[in-house]
Amino acid sequence: MKKAGILNRELSGAIAELGHGDGVLVCDAGLPTPRGPRVVDLAFRAGVPSFAEVLDGLLAELVVEGATAAGEIRAANPAASALLHGHFPELTLVPHERLKQLSADARLIVRTGEARPYANVLLRCGVFF
Template sequence: MKKSGILNSHIAKVLADLGHTDYIVIADIGLPVPDGVPKIDLALTYGVPSFRDVVHVISEDMEIEQITIAEEMVQQNEDTFLYMQDKFASIPLSRCSHEEFKHYCQKAKVIIRTGESRPYANCILHAGVHFGATQQ
């Protein structure tokens, strides 16, 4: 049995299989999932689990080199935008229109659906490379 980290086997497998420049989407309850893109649905009820909870847990286990959000988050969900800026202060944060964001979702490795019910609580996490300790 796994001792720590992400216990959800589907999420753990997706993260283990990511390569450099692959990306995943963490989504609110309203983001449409394009045909053919796998969805891991964590939503239990409105707000559970929250977008922040899922982002936090995944960011502890994933090497992230860039984050993309919809421009609409800035004005229509300022608390979440400020959270993302603060949490990922050292990682480039790019913005695009919500329509462009939905287009990018078509090539995501997975969309992880949260129970978040605030608007535009979505992000794309782009995988980086973690070289860790090297053997000699």
């Protein structure tokens, strides 16, 4: 049994399968998930687990070379916007509809219980060397 890090077996296994350039979408409970990418649904109740908790846990285990979010996050969810800009000073912003299109090419989607709007980010995996 793992003693640290992500304990969810499905998510831990999915992370181990990721490679350089793969996309990981971390999304709120309301974002429609496209057919195709593997989805690990962590949503339990509204707000649980939060977008911030899941993102922090993933960033502790992933090498990320880029991130994309919806530009609407700035006005609709300033807290999530600040969180993302804190982690990713060069955060790419696109229209929400474009982010949904890009999510179809993700290798993994992690659905949180987040109930605030636009708490979604598409991470691009990097390498540790």
